[in-house]
Amino acid sequence: MSESSSTPAAPVIDEATIGDAVDAALAAIAAAATTAELKQVRIEHVGDASVLSSANRAIKDLPKEQKAAAGKLVGQGKGRVQKQLAARQQELAAAEEEAALAAETVDVTLPTDRRPRGAAHPLTTLRHRIEDVFVGMGWEIAEGPEIEAEWFNFDALNFDADHPARQMQDTFYVAPEGSGRVLRTHTSPVQARALLERGVPLYIACPGTVFRTDELDATHTPVFHQVEGLAIDKGLTMAHLVGTLDTLAKALFGGEPVTRLRPSYFPFTEPSAEMDFRCFSCEARNGLDHEADPGCRVCGGTGWIEMGGCGMVNPAVLRAVGVDPEEHQGFAFGLGIERILMLRNGVPDMHDIVEGDVRFSQHYGTEI
Template sequence: MSDTSPAPEAPTIDEASIDAAIDAALAAIAAAPDTAALKRVRIEHVGDASVLTSAHRAIKDLPKEQKATAGKLVGQGKGRVQKALAARQEELAAAEEEAALAAETVDVTLPTDLRPRGATHPLTTLTDRINDFFVGIGWEIAEGPEIESSWLNFDALNADPEHPSRSLQDTLYVAPEGSGMLLRTQTSPVQIRAMIERGAPLYVACPGTVYRADEIDATHSPMFHQVEGLAIDKDLTMAHLVGTLDAFAAHLFGGAPITRLRPNHFPFTEPSAEMDFRCFRCEARLGLDHDADPDCRVCGGTGWIEMGGCGMVHPNVLRAAGVDPEQYQGFAFGLGIERLLMLRNGVADMRDMVEGDVRFSQHYGTEI
């Protein structure tokens, strides 16, 4: 059976359609507002699916006598479009470059900071604030060496020879073994030095770096900072101690803090106590008749925050420093500055304080 289907018609290229495609392309090119829009125009009018490209592919299927005329028509039209595209691309690119240069213009005559701006570490800022308080109430700021003798760090502070704080698990000793020298575990040796050098009466605050044999984690560090206070005078009592710490808490945290003393034991004070103050974050801050927030992260739902150890200076400590305990009495206290920063500013992890990221310090740069 023979195939009687009609033969396919030879393709034709309509001159009017080509002219219309060229006019549409030239109009779109002229209207393109930027190079991104011009790229879309290029795809639409000379891309694989465009009228001109489809006509160009169809030339090979035309009768031989029509190919030259059609090729000239399509080729010249596509050339006009490509030429218009190139001219518009150059025009738009130049305009965009000029706009970018204008937007990024730098006035080189203005003064500038050639070095990246740093920031005071928040522990330094807080220590300065603490020092300002004690200087403001008439105390002196005392400092001492960070490498101390065992006598100043333990014996003069009435610590027993077998006291666990003397062990290698707590204290970092300095070579050679048996030298009796160590990295101070507290700033209390500065108090002993102050009493020996200045005698009584005496009012000193002793901020500084101390060392313990601890692993660093969110709440511990082998190197941290303390401030200790010592007042030696006639007729001092626990009431003077409480008043001083109440004023100190108000200076750091604001308001009128509610405090309490819990009995404790420290070798260098008698009587000794832990001082707590009412949480300043949750409802507990409103008074003793208000319950703490059980979900409060600052006080752990107890309503109280531990501030530090304190008490009346033990007579043995006064004698070791050459002060007559029959004539003078005194009180002392010790506070961790990192802990104060964590409570006061909501720092959750102590490691943030020692990693050296300047962004951590810059966060506190506006404090006054």
């Protein structure tokens, strides 16, 4: 029976033909290396177009007396092939599953790409180093609010009501107008608070963030950091102040520190002075007794580094916080932490300090 011109001639159903087909199928099954290959073998050797299936379909057209023998021949051959297919399928699937499991195994001992460790900002590590110097001298660390009462920021520190520092172009006032609150312009209000809270004698270092209406440029930033020191006790003099500053200078810059005071004016100290440290860079190159290096980039050739203001605490400040200046005296000083970092570590531009590029911080590692 031919259904179309493309239908092949009726297959030969004899032992040799079926035997060859079965042998070819078994060889192909054995050669299949994956379940995907085995699937192709199945289509080719027992699929609809295969010799065995064609033979099976042709049985019904055989003369009646040949049907039983042909059916047995084809049925047994196909059975052998199917059995081998099933066995090989199981074998290959098991092997593939095992390989997949092995590939997905997590080795917890393998080194991994860890997220890079951060680094403390160099301002933070420097601040901690400064704190350590004071703690080592037996001082305490005091902190206060960054949004500060105008009274603590100015009045308690003997700033007149019309002092230029109070003007809007220097100070950030907190809304609404007349709130009496400012972003503190220095850490000095912490000193007034500490005097009120802790009484005398008092030895405190006050590190912290302060705010002024400066534009960000190579040497200025509107948000910066100070550390102020305050010592109140009986019989303190400027000699104690200089000794304290010498200790700090040595800890920060090394070498043999020499502190120089130049007369100045601040509302909260009397007498007041600008403090200079002998240039550590010139000293390292030329020795303490030599002249300043005219080409020194740290001090600009002067041999001295301006560090900040200091002085003996103004009696008016002591009285404002209830301390009798006849009994107790003290000294105070303030330094900019950014300035120390720039001088000490040769940072040429404030932008590097404030921009937060982790490569800048990482350069300083985990220095404590």
